[in-house]
Amino acid sequence: MANRLTLALLQLPVGPEVAENVRRAVDVVRQLKAANPQLELAVLPESFNAPYGQEHFPKFAEPVPDGPTCRALSQLAGELAIYVIGGSIVEREGDKLYNTCTVWAPNGGLVGRHRKIHLFTMDIEPENGGGVQFDEAAVLTPGSEPTVVRIGKQKVGIGICHDKRFEELARIYRNMGCSMLVYPSAFCICQGPMHWELLQRARATDNQVFVVTCSPARNNMSGYVAYGHSMVVNPWAQVQREAGEGCEFIVEEIDFDMVEQVRRQIPIFEQRRTDVYASARSEL
Template sequence: MSSNKFRIALVQLVVGGTKENNVKKAIDFIKQAKEKGSDVVILPECFNSPYGTKYFSSYAEEIPSGETSKALSQAAKENNVYLIGGSIPERDGNKLYNTCTIWNRSGQMVAKHRKVHLFDIDIPGGITFKESETLSPGNQLTVFETEMCKIGVGICYDIRFEEMARIYRNMGCQLLVYPGAFNMTTGPLHWQLLQRARAVDNQVYVAGVAPLTEKGSDYTSWGHSTLVDPWGKVVVEGEFSEAILYGDIDLSTVKEVRQQIPVSLQRRTDLYDTVKKGEI
């Protein structure tokens, strides 16, 4: 591909109860993705562990000394890809985090994103879930650079906060990545909608990469990993089957959209600053 184009792989895998099997499956998919020409491979949220507050502590590892981190580092190096490692439960002292590791082509960890906005919701007749029962929130935003473009990273519930995506765009990102395990209540309603909204608002590509959960699991993931372009068009979308989804990123599309609809040049920061100061 040209310097303006590169391929990303969205790995939508079924997560079971055995960490070793989950990690091995992810490594196999990374190799397959490279064989199909991928430059960036993205794993889903909580890919080495069942998703649930009762699992996080027993599956948690230190980063980057844990077994999962070592496996991802080796896979990134052996396959010469940028690897966005979905997320795993991270143990740091007496705290647990929902953490995404990012590895460069040499297998070096170049960034680590701890989920900033924890998934605490209560929908009567739908779902009640509180990550804050066991997890602590991260306190920083995460951007990393490749030879193709800058990439911003969030995890699942982070996608609901448009300010975060706006900051990433202002920092020069052209691709935003959100590993996420939306549920069967909010997934059909909001998962694709939020990706398209973040893409159109910020004129970037947005990738949402979801796991699938085994039948009978306490938590059922909506799946439907998706790539959206800066026009808000869905480039590729999965369903409920385990698969690698491929999407070709064309950075000239980002430039085209921003030139034709120059929202960043027309933002009324003078007005917004006045509102912030309470003068209106």
């Protein structure tokens, strides 16, 4: 059991009141810990404390780590002696806003702060299931650093939603020794059926890691509709566990021995031809 981790994914509804959203998240984590004493990690969704949207970002922005949402997450982690990956909130620092994921240790300390590196821009034409436009970069500032935290014995790479579309970031995390990637994600419903599972399985098979995503619950009446389907994908690129569309809480055990099993049986990292790749890049 030493190489295993029990985590919870909280696919929560998000309403217009920050205090109510945070209170709901805290209450659910407490309930899940009471029902599952082995629980070591709780993962919240992207934008779990306030509605997701360009028009909402400035209104609901808070400082990190001194804002009310961060204080609540710190207290929760320390009270339950668990790790908390705090989905994401809009962080205000000076005149800049960031989409930021905080990670809290069992002593309540902040051990990671990931500012979303790849800001989400889309202009989906109606014939492709959309007629939807969105541009985080019109309001937010991108982060510029990968974020790796240690959870128990494991190194975990953190990304936020659109970050998972970029294999380069996942490869950096693999090269840094990560065995799991976690992406809080308010993925849009228009692209969910095509790309949600595909991207997670791709990152898992490329890098032979666990990939974990946590979405808000779907609300078809909101201005931005999240896809749902929070998911755990194992290093074989198999979907180990998946939520539906609505409010749902998953408790799942991760067996990290599987990472080494996959890497030993399919040793793609030993087979990489970095000499060829470097030569090809120099000729471009």
